[in-house]
Amino acid sequence: NNDNNDINDINDINCGINCIFGQPQKVSMQLRAYLYMARNLSATDSNGLCDPYVTLMCCGQIEKSKIINNTIDPQWYQILILNILLPKPIIYAPDIHILIKDYDKFSKDDVVGRFMIKPSNIYQNNHNDNNQINQINELPIWYKLYDADNNPIENGQVLMSFKLINVTHSKMPILPSLKPKTSEKWLQIIILGLRDLHSIFGINKPYLKFYINNKQFKTKKSNKPSKFNPNFLQILKIKIPFPDNYLFAPSLRIAVKDSLFGGAIKRTIGNTSIPLQHLLNDGEEEEKLQAMNNIQTTQDTDIIIDVNTEEEDINIELEPLINDVLSSSSSSEESFDIDFEQKVDMTDDVADYMIDRCIIDNELEDEVDCNPFLEIPLFRGQINSKYLNKQQKIGYFKGLIEISDSKNSKRIKNKINIKQLLQPKSLFIRLYILRGIRLTPKDSNGLCDPYLKITFGKNYKISTRNRYIRNTLNPNFYESFEIPCRIPGTSTLSISVWDWDGIGD
Numbered sequence: 001n002n003d004n005n006d007i008n009d010i011n012d013i014n015c016g017i018n019c020i021f022g023q024p025q026k027v028s029m030q031l032r033a034y035l036y037m038a039r040n041l042s043a044t045d046s047n048g049l050c051d052p053y054v055t056l057m058c059c060g061q062i063e064k065s066k067i068i069n070n071t072i073d074p075q076w077y078q079i080l081i082l083n084i085l086l087p088k089p090i091i092y093a094p095d096i097h098i099l100i101k102d103y104d105k106f107s108k109d110d111v112v113g114r115f116m117i118k119p120s121n122i123y124q125n126n127h128n129d130n131n132q133i134n135q136i137n138e139l140p141i142w143y144k145l146y147d148a149d150n151n152p153i154e155n156g157q158v159l160m161s162f163k164l165i166n167v168t169h170s171k172m173p174i175l176p177s178l179k180p181k182t183s184e185k186w187l188q189i190i191i192l193g194l195r196d197l198h199s200i201f202g203i204n205k206p207y208l209k210f211y212i213n214n215k216q217f218k219t220k221k222s223n224k225p226s227k228f229n230p231n232f233l234q235i236l237k238i239k240i241p242f243p244d245n246y247l248f249a250p251s252l253r254i255a256v257k258d259s260l261f262g263g264a265i266k267r268t269i270g271n272t273s274i275p276l277q278h279l280l281n282d283g284e285e286e287e288k289l290q291a292m293n294n295i296q297t298t299q300d301t302d303i304i305i306d307v308n309t310e311e312e313d314i315n316i317e318l319e320p321l322i323n324d325v326l327s328s329s330s331s332s333e334e335s336f337d338i339d340f341e342q343k344v345d346m347t348d349d350v351a352d353y354m355i356d357r358c359i360i361d362n363e364l365e366d367e368v369d370c371n372p373f374l375e376i377p378l379f380r381g382q383i384n385s386k387y388l389n390k391q392q393k394i395g396y397f398k399g400l401i402e403i404s405d406s407k408n409s410k411r412i413k414n415k416i417n418i419k420q421l422l423q424p425k426s427l428f429i430r431l432y433i434l435r436g437i438r439l440t441p442k443d444s445n446g447l448c449d450p451y452l453k454i455t456f457g458k459n460y461k462i463s464t465r466n467r468y469i470r471n472t473l474n475p476n477f478y479e480s481f482e483i484p485c486r487i488p489g490t491s492t493l494s495i496s497v498w499d500w501d502g503i504g505d
Contacts, residue, residue: 024087031058031096031119032163033080034178035065036140038100039251039275040155041072044110046389048072048271048380050102052112054158057097058119059084067103071211073251073273077178083167086119090164093119100145100158113145113156122162139247159247180248182241186407187212187252187276189238190400190421191219192373193231194256195491197395199269199380203227204260206269208397211253213240221259225457228395231488233423237407249277254397256378270378270394280403351434373398398491421488429456429483429493436475442499447471449500456483457490468500 033056044050052074054065061082068074086093095116102110145156189210197203207221217238222230243249256269360367375398381391402409433452442448451468455461460483469475483493498505 024089024092026085027088028167029084029086030165030167031056031082031084032165033063033082033096033098034140034161034163035076035078035080036159036178036248037073037075037077037250038156038158039073040157040273041074041100041112041145042153042156042383043072043271043379043391044102044112044382046380046382047268048391050110050112051104052100053103054080055097055099055101056080056082057099058082059086059094069103071253072271073253073275075213075250079175079178081175086164090123091120095119096122096162098143098158098160111148113147113153113158115143115146115158117143117162119164123164139245180243180245182243185240185242186404186409187236187238187240188400188402188404188409189236191232191234191236192398192421192488193222193229193233194378195229195375195396195398197228197230197256197269197378199258199394201267203269204258206230206256206258208232209255209257210236210238211255212238213250215240218257225486225489229491233488239407242403246277246280249275249280251275252401254376254378256395256397268380270380272376272378272397274376274401276403279401373400424486424489427485427487429481429485431481431483431493431495433477433479433481433495435477436473436497439473439475439497441473443471443501445471447473450475450497451500452477452479453494453496453498454481454483455494455496456485456492460484463498465498465500465505 035054038052041050041052047070049070049072051067051069052071053067054076056063056065059082061084063080063082065076065078065080068076095118097114097116099114100112102112104110140159140161142157142159145153145158147153191208194206194208197206203223204227205221205223206227208219210217215238217236219232219234219236222232224231252274253271254274255271257266258269259266375396377393378395378397379391380394382389383391431454436450439448439450449468449470450472452464453462462481464477464479469477
């Protein structure tokens with residue numbers, strides 16, 4: 001009996017030592033990762049997209065999601081499960097690692113982004129009750145992604161939530177559905193065209209493709225007025241199931257396609273992604289501001305749009321592109337310039353053309369909202385590549401995108417009149433070039449002989465070479481030009497200053 005008591009005492013001592021210095025007690029638990037979607041992932045393929053999947057790791061266990069091909073805004077709606085042993089108390093549990101990878105068939109998969117979360121932050125003391133096990137208690141969170149050095153990745157996010165459940169071998173919990181409740185909405189896209197398009201392999205006749213909720217929609221092909229600035233002049237009205245909770249709002253992907261040899265070869269020139277949640281939030285804030293400020297349009301604009309579509313015409317009032325916001329500047333304000341030599345003092349001698357005009361010490365585009373359209377950059381290439389496939393901007397998509405409850409919503413009417421916008425209208429651009437200030441010296445005497453070159457599209461090119469100004473860095477040009485144009489049409493007016501050298505400027 002004495003020997004047995006001694007053995008029991010030794011076991012109790014060993015148990016206490018193990019609890020303090022050894023391995024803690026472990027509990028069998030089930031880790032559930034509710035994987036919804038990701039947005040704005042880094043492009044790791046040469047086409048500006050990737051083939052993402054998610055890897056969940058904890059306590060030596062690994063689970064992978066399905067692969068979504070050719071997207072930077074994947075939607076999984078998948079539950080990843082790991083049956084693991086966690087220490088008690090749970091504060092000693094190792095971190096949960098989540099990696100988003102790009103699947104590559106012939107090479108090692110690239111890591112797009114990663115983040116970690118502590119089990120103690122997600123643990124809840126749930127009992128083995130079906131109502132508690134089968135429910136998702138909290139809304140998911142948009143988790144920021146990081147690289148291998150723990151630096152945040154610009155724009156990359158994944159929508160997930162987590163749950164830890166005490167499980168038994170006799171009862172298997174039922175998995176809940178991750179699909180959110182939806183209602184029908186209309187996605188309206190006014191497509192003016194593409195701007196400043198370029199590609200190292202050339203461009204033939206581009207067109208646009210829109211991807212949302214595993215559906216595709218495309219425009220007609222166009223190379224007018226030019227293949228680098230094509231106009232499509234179309235309106236797409238797409239009926240889509242849209243989540244009632246905007247947290248689950250999908251993204252709209254826009255791809256620029258091109259076809260060669262009569263359509264025998266089709267290729268992707270560039271891509272971009274637009275989170276629709278941001279559009280909804282911006283629209284709501286805009287409506288609130290308009291209601292608070294009681295903005296009234298005091299100027300009518302007669303613009304009509306002829307839409308080449310079967311949809312009925314939409315009559316929408318266009319707000320003036322430039323509002324009367326340029327009030328006279330306060331004379332009491334003082335300006336300060338670090339580089340005093342580059343400051344032009346016009347107080348002593350005011351030119352005739354400056355009489356009764358306001359002076360804005362900034363770009364006009366930064367002072368006046370004169371562009372009612374979205375200009376969304378398009379990209380191609382791999383974000384981390386240092387060679388030919390390096391990510392670069394290949395142009396802009398120009399248009400309007402709105403989400404509404406009905407097919408003929410008035411939301412776009414508050415922004416622009418559509419009735420004549422898509423029908424080209426003949427106008428004139430009047431360009432006035434007055435002075436040049438501190439030009440770059442190009443001649444051996446430290447001066448230059450400047451003249452102007454104006455280019456607008458393919459057909460308009462003019463030069464003032466025969467009227468060049470001799471030996472100056474501050475020329476007074478005082479030139480005016482009247483340039484015929486069509487809107488929508490050529491979008492870029494190029495103005496350059498050249499140095500006259502007789503031969504070979």
